[in-house]
Amino acid sequence: MKLLKSEVKVPFLDLKKQYSQIKPLIEKAVLEVLESQEFIMGSQVTSFENNLKEFLGVEYAITVSSGTDALLASLMALGVKEGDEVITTAFSFVATADSIVRLGAKPIFVDISYDDFNIDVTKIESLITKKTKVILPVHLFGQSVDMIKISEIAKKYNLKVVEDSAQAFGSRTLTNKFVGTIGDLGCFSFFPSKNLGGAGDGGLVVTNNSDLAEHIKLLRSHGAREKNNSEVIGGNFRLDAIQAAVINVKMKFVSEWNRLRVEKANIYNNLFREFSLNKYIKLPKLSKGHSFNQYVILTDRRDSLFQFLLEEKVSCKIYYPYILPEQKCFKYLMKREYPIATKISKEIISLPIYPEISFEQQYKVALSIKNFFDKK
CATH class of the missing domain: 3.40.640.10 (Type I PLP-dependent aspartate aminotransferase-like (Major domain))
Structure with a gap:
């Protein structure tokens, strides 16, 4: 390794x-x-x-x-x-x-x-x-x-x-x-x-x-x-x-930058499969036309993984921790259930992705996630 x-x-x-x-x-x-x-x-x-x-x-x-x-x-x-x-x-x-x-x-x-x-x-x-x-x-x-x-x-x-x-x-x-x-x-x-x-x-x-x-x-x-x-x-x-x-x-550069984002998304997917992490996390679809403004994964251990990554000096974000109907400014609207959106809001985590991210940095992200689940 x-x-x-x-x-x-x-x-x-x-x-x-x-x-x-x-x-x-x-x-x-x-x-x-x-x-x-x-x-x-x-x-x-x-x-x-x-x-x-x-x-x-x-x-x-x-x-x-x-x-x-x-x-x-x-x-x-x-x-x-x-x-x-x-x-x-x-x-x-x-x-x-x-x-x-x-x-x-x-x-x-x-x-x-x-x-x-x-x-x-x-x-x-x-x-x-x-x-x-x-x-x-x-x-x-x-x-x-x-x-x-x-x-x-x-x-x-x-x-x-x-x-x-x-x-x-x-x-x-x-x-x-x-x-x-x-x-x-x-x-x-x-x-x-x-x-x-x-x-x-x-x-x-x-x-x-x-x-x-x-x-x-x-x-x-x-x-x-x-x-x-x-x-x-x-x-x-x-x-x-x-x-x-x-x-x-x-x-002038955005088409190449978008191509690189897709390339980086493929690298993440390959690393996660190499580390057998797809049994712990749901990977994003590499759909045709996707430009990966965000690379997101799902896990039912999101909050603890989030904290672990920050401790490992891997910056990550949560988009979004609250679905729109749950936000205070929309509380006045009629209450309905949104089971999929609610579930995803509790499991989603965004990982670093941008054209300039290096393989070493992506490897660090994947290895950190592997180390987290290995401690389970």
Whole structure:
């Protein structure tokens, strides 16, 4: 068995390594913004949006201030209002659901699939009512939802679809289309920890509908086409030029970074099988199109394993310890059971995965988990 130095540390994410590889390009792009003094909208944002359109193969790409604001603006553009219902997953980051609530609408949570942690598409139709306006699937951890089935349901009931692709830039569906490009609107986040991340917050809305695109553009600038004359209530949803410049540089590398994430996921799976750990932990599916924003495993000894890994200098996270309906801000909603999401929330643990993680670091992770279960 390969020996490791005990001092090997494994950070959950190492953005410094990424930055060191593209530092001259990033600094040049940021300096151009500073020299232009064009900080809000402008040529950097336009260039970035054009490159996004070309990359994703969509008609319209509208950058916004965050992934959360991408969701909010999308729902606003679709006219979601008080009394409406939006069907979404019970297992995601809070922004998925709070964007619905902020408009006075009601999130209708659906349990998830045990295999991919995404919304269980077989349970959607039974929850559709006359108040249902939108289906909001989440491509969690970089793995695509079954968008064929989602699209069929939406068409059958004349519903709109907003894809929450915050964790899945560059992921593809089973039909090889980029996630976020199939529904009426697709939403992305450029938070620094994402596969394509900025130097702060940032987001994106994509669509092939010209009316929706124009509405999103209107909403992101306080609802105004001309200054000081707002047509509708909007918000300050604009992306800063510096963020556009930074992410525009990184976009040149994201396909290779995503390829490396899949490669690292394969290495984990192989190491865990080599150590016979698949009898103790459930490994993620290596589905076609997955981009592995997170590499997650399941174990009924999650909490003790989590603490053990931290002691071994292996950083890890829990996404998510609470399902959305259990969070305090949603306690007022009708109580239903979500057995799969609840079970997963008690067993899930995210391990370090990023393009720059070394084999030695991955081996340290796998060996640490083996040592934990060997002590059983």
